[in-house]
Amino acid sequence: MEQLSATAYVILGFVRNEPRSGYEIKAVVDNSTRFFWAASYGQIYPELKRLAEAGLIVGSDVPTGGRKRTVYEITADGEEELRAWLRQAPDTFEMRDEGLLKLFFADALPREEALEILRSMRAKRLAVHEQLEAIRQMKGEIDDPFPMIVLSGGLEYMEWFADWCERMEAKLLDSALDERSG
Amino acid sequence: MEQLSATAYVILGFVRNEPRSGYEIKAVVDNSTRFFWAASYGQIYPELKRLAEAGLIVGSDVPTGGRKRTVYEITADGEEELRAWLRQAPDTFEMRDEGLLKLFFADALPREEALEILRSMRAKRLAVHEQLEAIRQMKGEIDDPFPMIVLSGGLEYMEWFADWCERMEAKLLDSALDERSG
DNA sequence: TGACGATATATCGGTCCGATATATAGTTCT
DNA sequence: AGAACTATATATCGGACCGATATATCGTCA
Numbered sequence: 249m250e251q252l253s254a255t256a257y258v259i260l261g262f263v264r265n266e267p268r269s270g271y272e273i274k275a276v277v278d279n280s281t282r283f284f285w286a287a288s289y290g291q292i293y294p295e296l297k298r299l300a301e302a303g304l305i306v307g308s309d310v311p312t313g314g315r316k317r318t319v320y321e322i323t324a325d326g327e328e329e330l331r332a333w334l335r336q337a338p339d340t341f342e343m344r345d346e347g348l349l350k351l352f353f354a355d356a357l358p359r360e361e362a363l364e365i366l367r368s369m370r371a372k373r374l375a376v377h378e379q380l381e382a383i384r385q386m387k388g389e390i391d392d393p394f395p396m397i398v399l400s401g402g403l404e405y406m407e408w409f410a411d412w413c414e415r416m417e418a419k420l421l422d423s424a425l426d427e428r429s430g
Numbered sequence: 431m432e433q434l435s436a437t438a439y440v441i442l443g444f445v446r447n448e449p450r451s452g453y454e455i456k457a458v459v460d461n462s463t464r465f466f467w468a469a470s471y472g473q474i475y476p477e478l479k480r481l482a483e484a485g486l487i488v489g490s491d492v493p494t495g496g497r498k499r500t501v502y503e504i505t506a507d508g509e510e511e512l513r514a515w516l517r518q519a520p521d522t523f524e525m526r527d528e529g530l531l532k533l534f535f536a537d538a539l540p541r542e543e544a545l546e547i548l549r550s551m552r553a554k555r556l557a558v559h560e561q562l563e564a565i566r567q568m569k570g571e572i573d574d575p576f577p578m579i580v581l582s583g584g585l586e587y588m589e590w591f592a593d594w595c596e597r598m599e600a601k602l603l604d605s606a607l608d609e610r611s612g
Numbered sequence: 613t614g615a616c617g618a619t620a621t622a623t624c625g626g627t628c629c630g631a632t633a634t635a636t637a638g639t640t641c642t
Numbered sequence: 643a644g645a646a647c648t649a650t651a652t653a654t655c656g657g658a659c660c661g662a663t664a665t666a667t668c669g670t671c672a
Contacts, residue, residue: 338529347520
């Protein structure tokens with residue numbers, strides 16, 4: 249069996265403790281791992297078929313009235329595959345931050361407009377912080393501590409980033425004053 | 431003119447002050463914005479042609495001996511397009527972190543192996559920190575302060591993240607002890 | 613009854629990455 | 643001098659991934 253895609257492991261992880269449909273997997277991803285690992289329908293549905301064919305999950309038809317519905321459960325092979333992946337040192341670690349990119353090129357703008365980039369970035373981080381806080385409120389007490397650890401990491405990350413934006417804005421204001429008076 | 435791709439603005443930003451070839455653009459991206467915005471040859475070369483056709487950059491053939499070489503410069507239209515983009519509030523802000531994903535599902539592993547994920551993540555952050563530090567050493571004093579601000583943000587981010595990994599490892603160790611003694 | 617939103621699956625266009633192919637130029641080792 | 647290797651330079655392909663859209667059924671609420 250060749251290498252599975254990253255999305256495959258997201259699916260394995262989310263069907264491990266309870267059977268879920270593709271739609272439910274997408275929903276739970278959007279409410280938990282989305283901030284550091286997203287997944288779209290365009291990946292999920294084909295991947296479910298591949299995983300079922302490989303015997304790592306099994307699907308059962310559970311229609312709701314006249315609406316088709318297939319929920320998937322993990323198999324013993326799937327559990328083993330998931331654990332083997334978890335044991336390998338994590339590799340992918342990427343960011344894609346348009347704000348930092350604009351800040352990088354901000355010398356092309358008048359200084360006051362460059363500061364505006366930092367203010368936008370800070371506002372965005374605070375908005376994400378609120379979203380994460382809302383998710384934290386929703387979650388009750390669970391025995392698995394890891395999702396909550398990751399979530400609180402996201403919250404702390406947004407706090408750090410918002411604070412950094414604030415400090416950099418102040419720093420640029422200071423250096424602008426220095427130039428005029430010095 | 432329809433919307434330009436994000437890569438288009440990376441190119442505009444990097445040919446703004448000095449003419450560069452596609453190869454040079456790739457190299458300078460890899461040594462500066464790669465950590466929050468990457469670009470590959472598969473994007474750069476087609477995008478250079480589109481931008482030249484749209485009149486936002488101009489290419490000139492500057493062969494090195496018998497080796498073909500085209501360097502591009504920004505036009506007045508290109509400068510205007512770049513500034514207009516810089517003035518819009520940044521949108522894209524994504525992460526893709528396999529370590530956090532594995533940590534999220536780490537309940538599927540024995541506790542000791544789960545801690546190993548945090549140790550790997552911390553080691554990776556420290557390694558990136560060293561890379562960024564090396565880049566900082568290379569850069570001399572320049573009058574444009576923004577690339578250095580972004581770079582120092584990256585350094586601080588790696589420090590925060592490595593520290594967080596360390597704290598979470600300690601926290602998990604503590605709670606494991608509590609369970610055994612409590 | 614009709615409008616609306618949630619559930620459920622499928623697919624398409626486009627962006628982007630990583631790898632590879634080709635060719636030339638310069639450097640280093642023997 | 644020749645071989646091997648690395649750097650410069652451009653082009654392209656497969657695959658992963660996202661966002662949007664299409665289709666259809668269900669429940670709810672006015």
